[in-house]
Amino acid sequence: MSTPLRGSSPKVSFYTPGVEDFEHEGEDGDGHQFTYRNFMEEDKRINSFTFSQAKQDQQHTFQRIILTNENEKDIAEYVDVCQELLKAINLRNRYIFHPKIWKEDAPPSDRPPYNPFTTAPSQPSEHTFKAVNGVYYVYANEQDELEDKPLHQIYSTLNSYYKDINRLMQFCSDGPAKTFSFKRLRLLESKYNMHILLNDSAEIAHQKSAPHRDFYNVRKVDTHVHHSSSMNQKHLLKFIKRKLKDSPNEVVIFRDDKYLTLSEVFKSLNLNVDELSVDTLDVHADNNTFHRFDRFNLKYNPCGQSRLREIFLKTDNLIKGRYLAELTKELFEDLEKSKYQNAEYRLSIYGRKMSEWDNLAGWICDNELFSTKVRWLIQIPRLYEIYRETDNISTFQVFLSNIFQPLFEATRDPESHPKLHKFLQQVVGIDCVDDESKFEKKFTEKFPVPQEWTSEHNPPYTYYLYYLYANLYTLNKFREEKGLNILALRPHSGEAGEVDHMAAAFYLAHGINHGINLRKTPVLQYLYYLTQIGIAMSPLSNNSLFLTYYRNPFPVFFARGLNVSISTDDPLQFHYTKEPLMEEYSIATQVWHLSPCDICEIARNSVLQSGFEHNVKSHWLGQEYLNQNKNDIKKTNIPDIRVCFRNETLTEELHLLYKSLQLSPKFKELDITFLNSKLPVEITSPQKPKPVQTRKKIVVPVQPPPLSLNVSAVDQKPSQH
Numbered sequence: 001m002s003t004p005l006r007g008s009s010p011k012v013s014f015y016t017p018g019v020e021d022f023e024h025e026g027e028d029g030d031g032h033q034f035t036y037r038n039f040m041e042e043d044k045r046i047n048s049f050t051f052s053q054a055k056q057d058q059q060h061t062f063q064r065i066i067l068t069n070e071n072e073k074d075i076a077e078y079v080d081v082c083q084e085l086l087k088a089i090n091l092r093n094r095y096i097f098h099p100k101i102w103k104e105d106a107p108p109s110d111r112p113p114y115n116p117f118t119t120a121p122s123q124p125s126e127h128t129f130k131a132v133n134g135v136y137y138v139y140a141n142e143q144d145e146l147e148d149k150p151l152h153q154i155y156s157t158l159n160s161y162y163k164d165i166n167r168l169m170q171f172c173s174d175g176p177a178k179t180f181s182f183k184r185l186r187l188l189e190s191k192y193n194m195h196i197l198l199n200d201s202a203e204i205a206h207q208k209s210a211p212h213r214d215f216y217n218v219r220k221v222d223t224h225v226h227h228s229s230s231m232n233q234k235h236l237l238k239f240i241k242r243k244l245k246d247s248p249n250e251v252v253i254f255r256d257d258k259y260l261t262l263s264e265v266f267k268s269l270n271l272n273v274d275e276l277s278v279d280t281l282d283v284h285a286d287n288n289t290f291h292r293f294d295r296f297n298l299k300y301n302p303c304g305q306s307r308l309r310e311i312f313l314k315t316d317n318l319i320k321g322r323y324l325a326e327l328t329k330e331l332f333e334d335l336e337k338s339k340y341q342n343a344e345y346r347l348s349i350y351g352r353k354m355s356e357w358d359n360l361a362g363w364i365c366d367n368e369l370f371s372t373k374v375r376w377l378i379q380i381p382r383l384y385e386i387y388r389e390t391d392n393i394s395t396f397q398v399f400l401s402n403i404f405q406p407l408f409e410a411t412r413d414p415e416s417h418p419k420l421h422k423f424l425q426q427v428v429g430i431d432c433v434d435d436e437s438k439f440e441k442k443f444t445e446k447f448p449v450p451q452e453w454t455s456e457h458n459p460p461y462t463y464y465l466y467y468l469y470a471n472l473y474t475l476n477k478f479r480e481e482k483g484l485n486i487l488a489l490r491p492h493s494g495e496a497g498e499v500d501h502m503a504a505a506f507y508l509a510h511g512i513n514h515g516i517n518l519r520k521t522p523v524l525q526y527l528y529y530l531t532q533i534g535i536a537m538s539p540l541s542n543n544s545l546f547l548t549y550y551r552n553p554f555p556v557f558f559a560r561g562l563n564v565s566i567s568t569d570d571p572l573q574f575h576y577t578k579e580p581l582m583e584e585y586s587i588a589t590q591v592w593h594l595s596p597c598d599i600c601e602i603a604r605n606s607v608l609q610s611g612f613e614h615n616v617k618s619h620w621l622g623q624e625y626l627n628q629n630k631n632d633i634k635k636t637n638i639p640d641i642r643v644c645f646r647n648e649t650l651t652e653e654l655h656l657l658y659k660s661l662q663l664s665p666k667f668k669e670l671d672i673t674f675l676n677s678k679l680p681v682e683i684t685s686p687q688k689p690k691p692v693q694t695r696k697k698i699v700v701p702v703q704p705p706p707l708s709l710n711v712s713a714v715d716q717k718p719s720q721h
């Protein structure tokens with residue numbers, strides 16, 4: 001909080017915005033004038049960024065929180081910590097794939113800038129590619145391949161990656177780093193609470209001024225939802241009953257050397273259509289699933305039967321996934337009706353066979369599955385150890401090749417996988433899923449490369465993530481070069497299990513799902529804040545699996561300014577209504593007392609985190625949505641005050657980092673590109689102070705003496721109204 005007094009207690013007057021040459025009667029010995037403003041400007045102990053914003057910003061006159069008497073000694077104490085923070089951020093920026101905006105000039109619209117089921121004919125290019133030590137590299141032509149001159153390199157090797165992870169993990173447990181990050185996070189939270197205390201009515205008033213817009217009609221994206229559980233239990237039950245009534249004699253499955261019709265399947269399971277209920281369906285998570293991911297996984301089987309899952313919830317079965325396609329179309333209709341809700345559904349690619357991609361793309365294209373409200377992500381379950389036994393996957397490289405080779409082929413020659421090529425337009429990212437709480441065998445020796453990974457043990461999370469990242473990196477470079485869309489890496493991370501999962505994701509991922517374990521590691525949490533990595537959180541899912549609702553860190557993360565969105569994860573297991581995303585928002589709003597501004601901010605975060613195309617985001621959030629200082633309240637329904645507060649707070653944190661680094665003797669050698677790109681130029685390259693000019697004395701016109709306040713004098717004054 002601002003305390004304008006200091007030791008010598010000069011005469012202070014308050015600065016009035018808009019009055020440039022405000023003068024005060026008090027002049028000190030040098031003829032130097034004291035105003036509140038230059039008092040603040042000259043006092044270096046005042047953290048001046050927010051203050052200078054307050055001065056310049058005539059438009060948003062909300063109550064800002066200004067910190068004073070910043071102690072240089074305190075800042076100096078954390079120079080080493082700040083250097084490490086910067087190093088971690090710089091490393092992330094070197095690892096991560098920085099995409100260019102795809103189809104930047106497409107006009108803003110609800111529709112994507114492509115036709116989902118037709119593409120222009122294209123010729124195969126001369127490129128070649130091959131996997132070297134687990135990573136596919138692209139070469140301009142065969143000659144380059146022979147000379148081993150790949151077009152793109154990735155930043156690290158597996159070894160240097162593990163060194164970087166270890167270093168980050170060490171830093172996360174460093175005492176001063178923990179103290180510093182913890183304090184900063186607490187301060188961020190307090191600042192937010194203070195901001196709400198002081199400005200909530202102004203925020204609400206501003207929101208009301210936005211015509212037409214309210215929480216219902218701001219765009220929101222369900223940023224994390226698994227497709228095979230994206231319908232609620234009632235929906236699935238109705239669908240199953242309808243199928244049993246309408247087409248009981250349809251042959252749907254081949255089991256135990258026999259083709260079975262739908263009614264035969266139910267007969268063999270002793271299930272009667274009239275007796276089916278949500279209870280017998282038994283797909284909802286309950287008390288028995290808490291900390292039991294294995295039991296939770298079994299909930300995907302309707303009535304506990306894997307054959308019903310195969311018939312109704314799989315894309316690749318005897319009926320070619322027709323039932324799931326019909327269900328999907330019904331989900332699309334629900335989304336169309338709700339108009340402002342959108343979803344990013346996850347479909348699985350397992351890595352058992354190379355034909356999986358073509359089958360999946362065939363399912364999408366043959367059933368014409370497209371909605372302007374839906375984009376797809378591909379989830380890759382970490383199940384290598386199972387396929388190793390059952391599917392003749394002899395090494396981890398075979399698993400990786402099954403996943404990536406078709407993507408490189410389709411990129412080089414779209415005609416070689418025409419349906420996959422079309423489908424990939426709608427795919428916005430790759431996810432990596434499974435139970436993070438599983439025990440991971442830590443190898444004492446160095447990790448073998450994928451073609452030498454023959455062990456019966458599953459590689460650890462960090463190993464999976466590295467190879468997904470590395471292959472996606474070269475693939476994306478390749479796709480970008482060919483004018484195609486890219487796929488972001490948005491894995492599940494920090495739902496359970498060890499902290500190194502989130503450290504790996506910090507370096508490699510564009511966004512993560514869950515992240516609740518960040519609550520245990522202040523340093524990583526602070527890094528996620530500074531870099532504003534998107535976190536798609538699902539408090540209701542956590543409540544059934546790993547963390548009860550009242551202990552969920554979502555409201556704290558949100559208050560601190562982490563880039564969080566709300567998502568449903570598995571409506572089949574956790575939700576009750578036709579609008580699971582609204583259900584999720586509704587519960588969060590009521591339990592955590594979120595304001596209308598809060599939920600609109602969360603909704604905007606969800607759009608920003610999502611993989612919807614640039615022209616769609618422009619349509620939803622306003623054409624300047626990429627500029628963090630711009631806000632179109634007519635689209636977002638977020639008051640400018642809130643956007644200013646968030647931006648100024650983040651800038652203050654980065655400014656603090658900058659100030660601290662400046663105290664380092666090595667400041668000149670540091671790579672501060674990141675800070676330069678985020679901080680305003682006034683901070684990073686301040687102009688030298690101009691030589692003091694004697695101000696022109698302004699001649700104030702002589703005013704008549706004020707009228708004495710007696711009744712007759714007031715009466716004589718002409719009316720002002």
Ligand SMILES: [Zn+2]
Pocket residue numbers: 224226492513569
């Ligand atoms: Zn999930």
